[in-house]
Amino acid sequence: MNTQKKQIWIFGDYRNYFQNRVTLQLLAKARELAQKINADVCVLVMGHNTQEYVDEYIAHGADIVHSFDHKELAVYKVDKFVHLTAQLAHQYQPEIFLIGGTSFGHEYAPRVAKRLQTGLTADCVALSINDKQILVQTAPAFGGNLLAEIITPDHRPQMATVRPGTFQELPHDYERKGSVIQHDYLANPSKERIRWIRSEREPQTEQSLEKASVVICGGRGMQSKKKFKKLFDLARLICGEVGATRPVIYSRWTSPETLVGQAGKQVAPQILFSFGISGAIQHTAAISDAKFIIAINKNPHATIMKMADVAIVSDANQVCSALIKAFKKRIRI
């Protein structure tokens, strides 16, 4: 069936709903794009007992929710979800399809694009509509040194992934009305290649980096895993979140979820501490919304020092230890 009105689709990734807001952020952006091309904003929700998320998506801006609700879909399996998505997309011919740039989205989106024989731009930092009513997908290119504007003129849907924190979600509006289309789940006749054994939720004790008002970023200049761990002590004292640069992740001093930068998370805190970080564009592109930056680096000429509001030329570990001591004294621990 080819619906009259164009549709902009968003993949409804409701796992860890209260922390992971990327679907809501995409909904807000899609509302803006929909006005320009006169489209309905639709969320695709697959799972079991998902009504509460369906309601949330409508309250956040969806006009239509395409829902597959079946116990067989209670657990995410990439082949099953891709198969259903491709079938429905053939039927509804969405104009645009946006997916959160999470590890899940990075697995799912290219497979859907391949099935639909269309293009996909990964990790867009901006989306707009040009005068030909085509989606302009802005994404870092050539190692992040350039921003490329990419279009998909001939194939549909125009697909993009967007990292969490790139756009702002809209406030709830429980008065909003939307329609829900329930689709029948028909198992993929081809043999399933993935067998689910069990899943475990990673313990998430902290708030999310993207929303933290204090972020403490550490880089290679922290020098060792043991010293890097001190940043977590500091974070606990001042209710902050710890972020890291790529060399830190590669050295396994902390988990990949803390990566801040082009390939990681965008942050926008009131205060950002930067310990032992040089200030490469791939990192600083994701901290430019920080309101106040305090950088600690032993090299006064490091790029980060130029963008900092306060630049401390010193050893990062010593400053970290001194801050921990000072805060402990102040709050009498």
Ligand SMILES: Cc1cc2nc3c(=O)[nH]c(=O)nc-3n(C[C@H](O)[C@H](O)[C@H](O)COP(=O)(O)OP(=O)(O)OC[C@H]3O[C@@H](n4cnc5c(N)ncnc54)[C@H](O)[C@@H]3O)c2cc1C
């Ligand atoms: C495609 C691509 C994507 C990338 N994506 C990301 C990304 O998302 N996030 C990211 O962070 N990087 C990313 N990178 C890597 C990025 O280019 C940089 O290499 C990285 O950000 C550098 O990390 P760093 O500042 O910790 O290390 P370095 O560049 O090695 O800098 C270490 C800094 O610590 C200082 N220092 C050393 N010892 C001390 C000390 N004792 N006290 C104080 N200061 C000290 C040094 O003066 C130096 O300025 C990407 C690269 C590519 C090509």
